[in-house]
Amino acid sequence: MITVENLRKTYEGFPAVVGSSFEVDRGEIFGVVGPNGAGKTTTLKMLAGLIEPTDGAARVGEFDAGDPEMRRHLGFLPEESPLYEDMTPRSYLRFFADLYDVPYAEATRRMEETFDRLELEHRERRLGDMSKGMKRKVAIARSLVNDPDLLIYDEPASGLDPLTTNYVLEFTRELAERGKTIVFSAHNLYHVESVCDRVVIMNRGEIIARGTVPEIREEHGETTYHVFTTVSVPDSDPVGDGRHRRVVDDMDAVESVRAAAESAGGEVDDIRTREPSLEEIFLDLAGRPTAEEGTDRGRSRRPSAGDDEGDGEENAGETATHGGPAK
Numbered sequence: 001m002i003t004v005e006n007l008r009k010t011y012e013g014f015p016a017v018v019g020s021s022f023e024v025d026r027g028e029i030f031g032v033v034g035p036n037g038a039g040k041t042t043t044l045k046m047l048a049g050l051i052e053p054t055d056g057a058a059r060v061g062e063f064d065a066g067d068p069e070m071r072r073h074l075g076f077l078p079e080e081s082p083l084y085e086d087m088t089p090r091s092y093l094r095f096f097a098d099l100y101d102v103p104y105a106e107a108t109r110r111m112e113e114t115f116d117r118l119e120l121e122h123r124e125r126r127l128g129d130m131s132k133g134m135k136r137k138v139a140i141a142r143s144l145v146n147d148p149d150l151l152i153y154d155e156p157a158s159g160l161d162p163l164t165t166n167y168v169l170e171f172t173r174e175l176a177e178r179g180k181t182i183v184f185s186a187h188n189l190y191h192v193e194s195v196c197d198r199v200v201i202m203n204r205g206e207i208i209a210r211g212t213v214p215e216i217r218e219e220h221g222e223t224t225y226h227v228f229t230t231v232s233v234p235d236s237d238p239v240g241d242g243r244h245r246r247v248v249d250d251m252d253a254v255e256s257v258r259a260a261a262e263s264a265g266g267e268v269d270d271i272r273t274r275e276p277s278l279e280e281i282f283l284d285l286a287g288r289p290t291a292e293e294g295t296d297r298g299r300s301r302r303p304s305a306g307d308d309e310g311d312g313e314e315n316a317g318e319t320a321t322h323g324g325p326a327k
């Protein structure tokens with residue numbers, strides 16, 4: 001659906017995007033993530049044909065990005081989407097439906113269906129009097145008014161409360177199930193991890209990792225072992241139930257912890273493996289210098305004593321390696 005080859009954008013000598021290449025399949029949800037200033041918006045705008053690349057090419061289906069005909073197949077949601085404050089959701093969508101020559105009855109059906117799905121109330125209220133979440137829903141509905149094949153969403157959940165965010169993410173998934181291709185950027189990597197089929201991680205204009213989240217985890221993440229002991233051992237932390245935890249990154253280190261526990265009169269009570277989240281991998285990668293700046297890109301992620309054990313999402317990747325005392 002999308003082919004991007006060596007895309008580059010330079011603003012007055014400043015390299016905002018440096019030689020990006022990737023492909024997005026039809027029906028795929030593709031995430032573009034990275035810290036502020038990484039080049040996400042610039043990439044999305046070049047895909048949408050809103051800014052000219054300095055070099056390279058982006059093709060969407062049979063069109064070059066920027067071809068006016070391609071726009072008919074595109075729904076673009078900018079990060080900031082100021083709406084015409086005096087219009088109502090219905091009049092606003094009608095306005096855009098007319099721009100795309102969508103027949104009246106079809107436009108009404110699409111608009112009401114999307115508003116229903118997004119549970120948008122007050123469809124005749126002035127947009128200027130609506131909350132940020134409601135406005136975002138209207139902007140999302142606008143992106144669908146021409147029934148596009150491709151949706152490019154820049155931070156779709158920006159500024160939304162968790163409930164509305166979930167709505168938007170679920171809706172994104174439904175759109176992909178209906179065959180739409182979705183490219184979106186996001187800061188919240190948990191959202192990306194939960195919704196995207198594949199991602200690219202950008203930093204300072206460059207793609208520094210790509211693939212499905214499990215692929216990225218395999219290539220760039222490091223499994224850590226959380227060893228629980230009945231006594232305190234060097235570098236362990238109490239976990240509140242009388243046990244202590246030491247985080248290590250290989251099995252030899254696990255055995256050293258076991259020896260330390262036994263020589264202190266205790267034992268290893270449990271060992272859990274923990275897969276890093278996309279967020280942890282991202283923080284590790286994005287914190288590294290670029291190739292031009294240094295050569296220690298290979299440094300490994302160090303398990304930190306602050307790695308938290310307790311709750312839900314954080315530990316989604318954690319599994320028990322040994323259920324009880326080993327040996």
Ligand SMILES: Nc1ncnc2c1ncn2[C@@H]1O[C@H](COP(=O)(O)OP(=O)(O)OP(=O)(O)O)[C@@H](O)[C@H]1O
Nearest residue numbers: 011014015016034035036037038039040041042043
């Ligand atoms: N019109 C412009 N003129 C000059 N520099 C620009 C322009 N647009 C973007 N930049 C610069 O290009 C770099 C990439 O910007 P971009 O908006 O693509 O990043 P981003 O990853 O979307 O960041 P954010 O998460 O903060 O939205 C930034 O350093 C930004 O300051």
